[in-house]
Amino acid sequence: MRRQRFICKSCESNSDGYGGGMYCERCYMEADKIKVQLMGENEELKDKIEFLKLCSPSPTTSSTTSLAGSFSDVVLIALDSEPPLPVQAHKAVLVNRSPVFRAMLENEEMEESRSGxxxxxxxxxxxxxxxxxxxxxxxxxxxxxxxxxxxxxxxKYQVQHLKHYCQKFLVSKLNWDNALTTYTFACCHNAEDIMDAALEVITDNMDKLTTQLEYVNLVEKDPQLVIKIYETYLSKQVNTAACRNPSVRRDSSSGSGIGDGGGWSDGC
Amino acid sequence: MRRQRFICKSCESNSDGYGGGMYCERCYMEADKIKVQLMGENEELKDKIEFLKLCSPSPTTSSTTSLAGSFSDVVLIALDSEPPLPVQAHKAVLVNRSPVFRAMLENEEMEESRSGxxxxxxxxxxxxxxxxxxxxxxxxxxxxxxxxxxxxxxxKYQVQHLKHYCQKFLVSKLNWDNALTTYTFACCHNAEDIMDAALEVITDNMDKLTTQLEYVNLVEKDPQLVIKIYETYLSKQVNTAACRNPSVRRDSSSGSGIGDGGGWSDGC
Known part of the structure; x- marks a missing residue:
């Protein structure tokens, strides 16, 4: 029997009726309808964000800012700048965004609360x-x-939304050249998403690890972090072996199957 | 030749290869991929909204509210309540949301600014x-x-986001029973979206218009609004006639084609 060819309504490309994946109009329209709905929702959410944003009283932003700043009731000071420079803010905003600022500014016995x-x-x-x-x-x-x-x-101030945003950015910039530095930084600041991503990059490149200057320094300064790298690598090897041979137990204490994982950058 | 039938990959329904609208995998996947992306974006936008929301110092909301309220620097008073009741707020929030509050609270010569x-x-x-x-x-x-x-x-305070939200809600509740009242209300408060939607409902039901008590009252109290209804109806009829016969000019001064539009609730 002759193979029947159809033309896709959307892109007008030919497609083979037997082999190619064809979708009926109803399913396509459903996906498309949800897409349009979501685009509408997206616009509404963006409008809401624009509405909810506040002008920061910081002098770097728009001219309207300094006016809003006239109602500022707290000053944050960067002590390390010379001279120490103030950033104006509102207590109501700080306590809404950060539980640390809340504890600090709502407690009248705290120096920060009294002095503003x-x-x-x-x-x-x-x-x-x-x-x-x-x-x-x-x-x-x-x-x-x-x-x-x-x-x-x-x-420090437990602003989870910002922490998540920074972690996402730093994960997107990860590569072998900055992996060890980023890993060390992430461990110091309890940034688990970055830590996991950096460990992934490092354990995919174990053959180059010990030649890095950062590695030599880390062994000296914080051996616990180095041990964590080796433990993660070991665990990955055990899992790789278990994937290849499901009868191998998936825990590092089994002492078997690791050799089968072989090589430095084995993936499961 | 025998008609070939295919099964949709998504819903497994049979579809006729000749007549039914079939979509190729690439197009379907594209629509689906955008849908998934948009869902992810929507979640991020919702998180951002949660972050940007502030606790209002109004006592009706959560227990944390009254604490945030301790930094309140302005009071709004509903004069008509007995006794007049205050609602606590922050100047910084009010001036960010409303140009009217901004003009009022940032001008030190205004009584509201001085008294808070x-x-x-x-x-x-x-x-x-x-x-x-x-x-x-x-x-x-x-x-x-x-x-x-x-x-x-x-x-009154030019909060466009809220005005749009209320208009959308009131449009969704429009029906013939409340159309005239809603129209009158919308005209008084410059709510164009509602006005247009109410005029649509009213001019779709012109046969019932003059029997309404609200209509009789409106003729008495605000004849301009009644004229606007008739003008809209006339314009609709001209357009209907023009749709049926493209040679008819689409403006109400042409004096032709209106009769062709016939009936009370003609649609184009």
Missing amino acids: TVKIADVRYDALQAFVNYLYTAETCLNQNLACDLLILAE | TVKIADVRYDALQAFVNYLYTAETCLNQNLACDLLILAE
């Missing part, structure tokens, strides 16, 4: 401005350095 | 609370009455 001044060490003025601006707008333009600075502040 | 008190007449306390809460959260649970009250406040 929060002194912050070990932070660049630019990063502090970007941090406060994020609390008002949920927006910032990241680069590698700023993402690290903001992640530290987000961790 | 904004007195509002002709509003129920509940509605004022819901209004302030919306400014903090972009959320409210509407019913017909509340939607009208909030639309009036949104119009």
